[in-house]
Amino acid sequence: MSDMTSTADAPRSPGRPRSLRADEAIIEATLDLLAEGSTIEALSIEAIAARAGVGKATIYRRWAGKDALLLDALRRLKGILPQPEGHSVRDDLVLLVGAIGKNVDPRASKIMPCLVPEVNRSPDHFRLYQNIIAPRRQLMREVLRRGIDEGLLRPDIDLEVTMALLTGPMLIQRVLQWNPELDERALPEQVVDAVLEGIRPR
Amino acid sequence: MSDMTSTADAPRSPGRPRSLRADEAIIEATLDLLAEGSTIEALSIEAIAARAGVGKATIYRRWAGKDALLLDALRRLKGILPQPEGHSVRDDLVLLVGAIGKNVDPRASKIMPCLVPEVNRSPDHFRLYQNIIAPRRQLMREVLRRGIDEGLLRPDIDLEVTMALLTGPMLIQRVLQWNPELDERALPEQVVDAVLEGIRPR
Structure with missing residues (x-):
């Protein structure tokens, strides 16, 4: 490449x-x-x-x-990278989660899912695809690191797992329309707050 | 149907x-x-x-x-439904998360992603697909309700959002090979524990 x-x-x-x-x-x-x-x-x-x-x-x-x-x-299909404001970690995460799977181009929903099996069969195409999503992932990683530095997030969290937690729900809802019961507009805030707080009683 | x-x-x-x-x-x-x-x-x-x-x-x-x-x-492609044991809510969630996207049939990875854009264009096919995943979703919903009844989970959590949090990371990793940094075998426990505890300091 x-x-x-x-x-x-x-x-x-x-x-x-x-x-x-x-x-x-x-x-x-x-x-x-x-x-x-x-x-x-x-x-x-x-x-x-x-x-x-x-x-x-x-x-x-x-x-x-x-x-x-x-x-x-x-x-081109993925559109431009979102720009976190750098003030509130929570708000920046909501912004980044809201941008997930929000492709500007309507052809994306036809192209992206079908690309997956093919991309995963070829190491070259897999690298190509990772090149596209890596900068977006890096943006989220930096916001999480900032949260740890500021003492807002636990220092022992696994960054990659946390990113999967933040990304997965939005991606399956936007790309797969996974659950008709979910409200796509409310989901970014719901996901970020649930990941921040957890579901056990505090 | x-x-x-x-x-x-x-x-x-x-x-x-x-x-x-x-x-x-x-x-x-x-x-x-x-x-x-x-x-x-x-x-x-x-x-x-x-x-x-x-x-x-x-x-x-x-x-x-x-x-x-x-x-x-x-x-047939999806395989048989997993059976939660009904003792530990955490262990049952780990079992259900581990079963996500774990299709027995190798043809599934070629068929399922490409099916998505098509399924979402047709209300009939969308219903058909929902019919297949609804019983799996219901199993997870019941385990979460049990956790609330037993006082292990907060009673005010949104069940559908929580299910998306538990399902999303596993689905994008198994189906999309989303992040090469993640260990697919460790992911079910990592996801369940992170969702239970949250990432803010307690």
Whole structure:
């Protein structure tokens, strides 16, 4: 993954809107093909080029290969990273939990679940997917560490388990519509408060 | 779903092993086709009959239609319900959390994630899926109610939120391999204890 070119980092000469439009069309074509049920395996640079109305060379000029393009396309799907305010640990956790699975792009709900079995069969694709979610996980880890430093959270908690506790309920509700009895809007606060307090009498 | 015939309830005349073998082949053919990437929509009684090596009439003799057959096939995938012992609330929760996403059949990891977007687009399929998971959810709800009755859990906890807290981490780890840092075998106890105690200092 180290040789990939990302949309954000690539230098771009000024006054070339046509190349920008081509990039956009290529990303859109990739997401469209995935949303229509193409597997990662079956997805080809040829098919993406045809759908985007560009030549294969245009794609290879911007991305090292299919995986680099896929990484950019899936990042687009996830939207921008939420920004914790840094005042209240509880409020920052509510913000981060509320952002989980809240994909801006409606194609995400078609693409993401089906991607899972495929991603898990291939170490390369697994790494690619972890690259996308790692920065979000890191944000939450930092808020929890701040809570420990400030004495608001127990110093002996397992950070990875705590993140799974905060993430899991929101993810299964947003992605799987797991339980019709749950109110998705109230869930971030309910989850954070329950994880903070526990369910045993204090 | 009320007119369906389920594998467990259907009367079967003795001495007809051939019909039992046919049932088995039909269920297997259904799961195979789904695991190979067939959508619920595209799955046809014709295709299932062809794969199972039986006539369509054999299928309709046992199941009212595709949805009834699908319900039986997906139930098979989920395996049998775990049995809480009824002594320790904590141990029963650990047992139930450990059973989450622990599908016996290796085809489950290919079938279940991809099913989600499709299931959520159709109210009928959503009901069908809820029918499969509702009994598991009910088992956990009963253990939590017992904990409240015994004074081990706070009486004001939200049962549905608590179930999402117990279920979510295990489900995302088993189905999505969410975080490589987590130890799947240790997770049921870690999740139950963290949910019981909370992460604030007591």
